[in-house]
Amino acid sequence: MDNPLVSFTGVSKRFGQVWAVKSLDLSITRGEFVALMGPSGCGKTTTLRMLAGLEEPTEGTISIGGRVMNGVAAHERDTPMVWQSLALFPFLNVRENVEFGLKMRGVAKEERTSRAKEWLDRLGMSDFGDRGIEQLSGGQKQRVALARSLVTEPEMLLLDEPLSALDAHLVIRMQGVLSSLQRELGITFVYVTHSQSEAFSMADRVVIMGDGEIAQIGPPREIYRRPATRFVAEFVGRNNIFEGEARGNSLHSPLGTLPLPVTAFGPAVMAVAADRVSANRDRPGEGPSVKGRFLSEEFSGTSILCYFEGSDGSTIKAQVDEEALDLLAPSHGEVFWISWSTDAAHLVGS
Amino acid sequence: MATSSRYAFTWRLPMLIWQAAFFVVPLVFMAAISFWLVKNYRMEPDFILKNWSKMLGRGFFWDAYWITLWRASLAALVISLIAFPASYSLAYKVSESVRRWAVFFLIVPFFTSYLVRAYAWQVILAENGVVNAVLGQVGLGPFTMLNTGFGAMIGYLTLTLPLVIVLQTFSLSGVDRNQIEAAWNLGCSPLRTIVQVIVPSARVGLIIGAVFCFILTFGDFVSPFYLGGSKPPTLSILIIDTTKSGQQWPRAAVVALIMIATLFCTAFAAVSAAYRKRTR
Numbered sequence: 001m002d003n004p005l006v007s008f009t010g011v012s013k014r015f016g017q018v019w020a021v022k023s024l025d026l027s028i029t030r031g032e033f034v035a036l037m038g039p040s041g042c043g044k045t046t047t048l049r050m051l052a053g054l055e056e057p058t059e060g061t062i063s064i065g066g067r068v069m070n071g072v073a074a075h076e077r078d079t080p081m082v083w084q085s086l087a088l089f090p091f092l093n094v095r096e097n098v099e100f101g102l103k104m105r106g107v108a109k110e111e112r113t114s115r116a117k118e119w120l121d122r123l124g125m126s127d128f129g130d131r132g133i134e135q136l137s138g139g140q141k142q143r144v145a146l147a148r149s150l151v152t153e154p155e156m157l158l159l160d161e162p163l164s165a166l167d168a169h170l171v172i173r174m175q176g177v178l179s180s181l182q183r184e185l186g187i188t189f190v191y192v193t194h195s196q197s198e199a200f201s202m203a204d205r206v207v208i209m210g211d212g213e214i215a216q217i218g219p220p221r222e223i224y225r226r227p228a229t230r231f232v233a234e235f236v237g238r239n240n241i242f243e244g245e246a247r248g249n250s251l252h253s254p255l256g257t258l259p260l261p262v263t264a265f266g267p268a269v270m271a272v273a274a275d276r277v278s279a280n281r282d283r284p285g286e287g288p289s290v291k292g293r294f295l296s297e298e299f300s301g302t303s304i305l306c307y308f309e310g311s312d313g314s315t316i317k318a319q320v321d322e323e324a325l326d327l328l329a330p331s332h333g334e335v336f337w338i339s340w341s342t343d344a345a346h347l348v349g350s
Numbered sequence: 351m352a353t354s355s356r357y358a359f360t361w362r363l364p365m366l367i368w369q370a371a372f373f374v375v376p377l378v379f380m381a382a383i384s385f386w387l388v389k390n391y392r393m394e395p396d397f398i399l400k401n402w403s404k405m406l407g408r409g410f411f412w413d414a415y416w417i418t419l420w421r422a423s424l425a426a427l428v429i430s431l432i433a434f435p436a437s438y439s440l441a442y443k444v445s446e447s448v449r450r451w452a453v454f455f456l457i458v459p460f461f462t463s464y465l466v467r468a469y470a471w472q473v474i475l476a477e478n479g480v481v482n483a484v485l486g487q488v489g490l491g492p493f494t495m496l497n498t499g500f501g502a503m504i505g506y507l508t509l510t511l512p513l514v515i516v517l518q519t520f521s522l523s524g525v526d527r528n529q530i531e532a533a534w535n536l537g538c539s540p541l542r543t544i545v546q547v548i549v550p551s552a553r554v555g556l557i558i559g560a561v562f563c564f565i566l567t568f569g570d571f572v573s574p575f576y577l578g579g580s581k582p583p584t585l586s587i588l589i590i591d592t593t594k595s596g597q598q599w600p601r602a603a604v605v606a607l608i609m610i611a612t613l614f615c616t617a618f619a620a621v622s623a624a625y626r627k628r629t630r
Contacts, residue, residue, distance in 0.1 A: 054531055074534040081535050087528035091550040100546075104537035148536070 003066075005030045005156060005188050006051065011060035013046050020046040022212040023060065030155070033182050033189045035203035037196065039235065043212040044192045048158050051190065052079045065155070075104075080149035081158040084165065086141050088133045094120070094144050095129035101152045119147040123177075139170045146181070156188040163198060175202055196236060200224065208232050225273065229349050233271040238305065240277060240316050242270040246347075254312035255290040261345045269348050274317040276344035279306060279328060285339030292316045292338050294330040306330065308338060377610070384603040391597045401600040411588070411605070418584040419612070421499065422568035425506040426560040429514050432507070433559070437518035438544070441525075453519065456512040467508050468576045475501055475577070497579025505573025510563040517562065521555015522548065557624035564620075565613055585609050 004027035013021040021043040028034050036044040049055040050062060053074035062069050069077065080101065088097050098116040107115070120126050123143040133141065142162065149157055159178075163171045179202050182189045193199050199206050200220035208215045208223060208231075215235075216228040227233035233241055244253030246264035251257070253270075260270060278285050279292075292308025295315075304325050308316040316338050320328070330336065387396040405411050440452050459467065474480045475495040482492040495501050525548055533543040549556065567573075571586040580587045585605055592602040 052535055054535070073539075074531070075537050075539050078537075079535070081532070083528045083532060085526070085528050087526065087532035089529060089532075089547060089550075091553070100533075100538075101536035104533075104542070104546075152537075 003030075004028055005032075005065060006190070007063050008047070008050075009061050009063075011047075011050065011057045011062055013043070013050060013055060014058045019212055021050070021057075024212075024214060026207065026214065026217070028188060028190065030188055031186045033179075033191065033202055033204045035191045035193055035199035035206045036209060037193055037199040037206055038209035038215075040194060042209040044194075044207075044209050045160055047209070048081070048160055048190060048192045052081050052158055053077045078152070078154050079156060079158055080152060080154050081160060082145050082149050082162045084161040086145040086162075086165075088141060088145055088148070090133045092133070093129070094125065094131050094133065094136070097133065097144055098147045098151050100148060105152065115151055116147070119151045120144075123147050138166050139174065142166065142170075142174055143177075146177075150181075150185070154187065156190065157182075159189060159191045161193055162191075164193070164195070171198070178202060208235065210235065226346050227271055227348050230269045230271075233269070233348050238274040238317060238319060240272045240274060241314075242272070244268065244270075255310050255314070258288045258290070258345075259342050260347060261342055262347055264347055271346050271348050272340050272344055274305060275303070275319040277316075277318040277338055277340045279308070279318045279320065279330075279336045279338050281328065281334075281336055284337040287339050287341040288345070289337045289339040290316065291335055294332060294334045294336060296332070297325065297330070308336060380603045380606060384600050384607060386600045388597055388600060393597070393599055401598075401604050405601050405604045410583075414583050414585050414588045415608070417582050418568060418586075418609075421502060421506075421574070421584065422564045425503060425510070425567040426564040428503070429507060429510055429563050430518075430556065430560045433511060433514040433518050434556075436515050437522055438548075440515070440519045441522035449519070449523075453516055456516050459508075459512050464509055465572055465576075468505050468572045471501070471504055471508065471577055472496060475504065496577060497581075499578060502573045502578030505577040506563075506567045506570065509570060509573065510566050513566075514559045514563050517555055517559035518552070521552040521559070524555065525551040554624045557620050561617055561620045564616060568613060568616075569609060 006026075006028040008024050008026040011021060011024045012019060024043075024047060026047075036047055038044050046055060050057050051064075053069065053072055053076070057070065064077070064079070089100065092100065095113070095116050098119055099112045102112040102115060117126065117129065120129055123146060125140060125143050125147065128136065128140060128144075133144070136144065145162070162178075163174050166174060175198060178189070178191075182202075189202075191199070191203060200223075203220060205217060206220050206223050207217050210231045216223055216232045218226075223232065224236060227236055227239065230241065233239040242251060242253050242255065242258060244251045244258075244267075246252075246260060246266060246268035248265070249260050249263050251260050251268055251270050258270065260268070290310060292310050295307040295309050298305045298307070303319050303321060306318045306320055306325070306328075308318065310316050318338055328336075382395075383393070384401055385397045385399070386401075387394045387398055440449050444452070472479075476482070477492055477494065477496065479496075481495065485491040485493070495504070529547055529551060530543055533547040534540065538546055569586055570584075571590070574580060574584040575587055575590075578584070583591060585608075589602045589605050592598045592605065
């Protein structure tokens with residue numbers, strides 16, 4: 001980290017009366033895959049746009065490769081971006097779209113053609129060079145947009161929710177394409193998304209943003225297991241939040257006295273990931289337990305999320321597999337014991 | 351299927367009736383007249399080709415045709431170019447409310463008759479008019495602006511500039527902002543982006559704007575007559591002259607039909623160029 005490719009130092013951005021980004025500090029290493037993630041309006045896209053020079057920071061400095069980029073126009077930067085809408089040029093064919101960046105840099109015709117062809121080949125689009133943009137499917141357009149951005153061989157690629165317009169099955173495929181491209185090229189990817197699965201499956205580091213500020217930076221696993229704040233715990237989802245008063249090594253919550261993994265005093269929030277929670281019908285399982293009334297189940301991929309209602313009306317989530325659900329056979333309104341081991345609990349800052 | 355097409359036909363009917371009554375029927379009638387005979391200042395139904403051969407065989411007709419075509423083409427080009435910077439700033443550089451007011455104020459000129467506005471220009475452009483008075487203060491002029499091609503062009507601007515700006519503004523506003531940013535992002539300077547991305551993207555609207563300008567100026571009578579000095583005559587002046595001299599309505603019909611044919615071809619060519627898909 002001593003020689004970062006990108007560094008944001010105290011960067012703020014104001015639109016009218018609204019601060020979209022507030023004194024942001026962030027360093028990105030060469031070759032890193034960083035995901036900026038957060039709910040809409042959290043400032044993640046503004047942060048990316050400032051990096052591309054499409055927005056000028058109100059305060060603070062952004063440097064790329066040691067060079068301060070404030071005041072450097074978008075077209076003078078080498079920060080190609082993939083747009084959510086892809087922003088391909090419909091009046092140019094596929095090859096001309098890919099050649100566009102090279103043409104602007106004054107690369108000669110023959111070299112342009114051969115480099116565009118190389119990238120179309122690489123992304124499996126070699127037969128589509130003469131096609132119009134409107135004749136392509138969503139996944140094919142995505143590949144053209146990638147080729148167009150990568151053809152100039154940049155050090156860094158910016159991606160603004162590039163997969164959000166695609167069908168679910170294509171998203172998984174394109175995630176694979178993006179991950180392997182990033183590894184092969186060894187260049188930096190800065191990826192903005194609101195999708196946890198995209199961020200966590202591809203990124204080396206995830207930056208969780210909320211309300212214009214960074215809430216937590218870390219590898220996906222760390223953010224998942226050790227959310228720094230209540231906001232992160234809730235945003236990342238599949239976390240059970242217990243709120244109460246810490247008295248030494250127990251948390252006095254409306255659901256009862258629960259053991260804390262650490263010693264603390266005062267108001268506290270404890271998070272327990274849903275996949276580390278078990279539900280039992282007759283007696284509590286090992287470790288701390290609370291009672292919950294079964295509400296509903298939700299299928300997502302291979303796992304099932306069961307929702308329970310605690311005695312104080314809060315929602316408790318338990319992630320189970322299909323086999324466990326069959327064994328449990330919960331019916332609506334039935335009361336279960338929800339248990340976890342103390343080391344699965346994590347005290348978050350509030 | 352049959353019901354839905356009958357339904358669609360019912361909705362289309364008013365337009366079809368309108369077009370038939372006020373466009374097709376008069377056009378057919380005019381085409382018929384062009385073959386009629388004028389005898390003792392009276393028209394008689396007939397089928398003679400003399401009107402066509404007399405008009406098309408004369409140099410003055412072709413002089414009028416080419417001057418009209420040239421002026422309308424020049425106006426379409428020049429006015430489109432003059433309108434573009436204004437449209438560009440209205441589409442991209444101002445806030446939504448400023449744009450709304452600007453569009454409103456571009457419509458306001460149409461409240462007053464175009465004839466009145468053309469007369470107003472006579473005062474301004476005359477030998478001893480406002481412009482020459484101001485230029486005279488700094489020791490320039492006087493310039494002859496009235497009764498010249500320049501005067502006619504000023505009139506054409508009065509007639510069509512606001513309309514062309516409105517049409518261009520709408521078409522530029524429709525250009526995907528992300529495409530403009532994508533061009534910058536790929537190393538294209540803002541100025542070059544106008545040529546590389548904005549103009550191709552807004553092509554349809556820009557061409558439609560120029561076509562409107564061409565159509566309105568090609569058939570205009572007011573500007574070439576009151577500001578252009580009617581010498582050389584344009585086709586619309588030629589129509590007036592022809593009808594005045596000896597009730598030659600059939601020959602005027604010939605001129606009108608040639609004008610309609612020219613406009614039809616121009617509009618058709620321009621619209622198909624505008625919507626041409628680039629797929630090879």
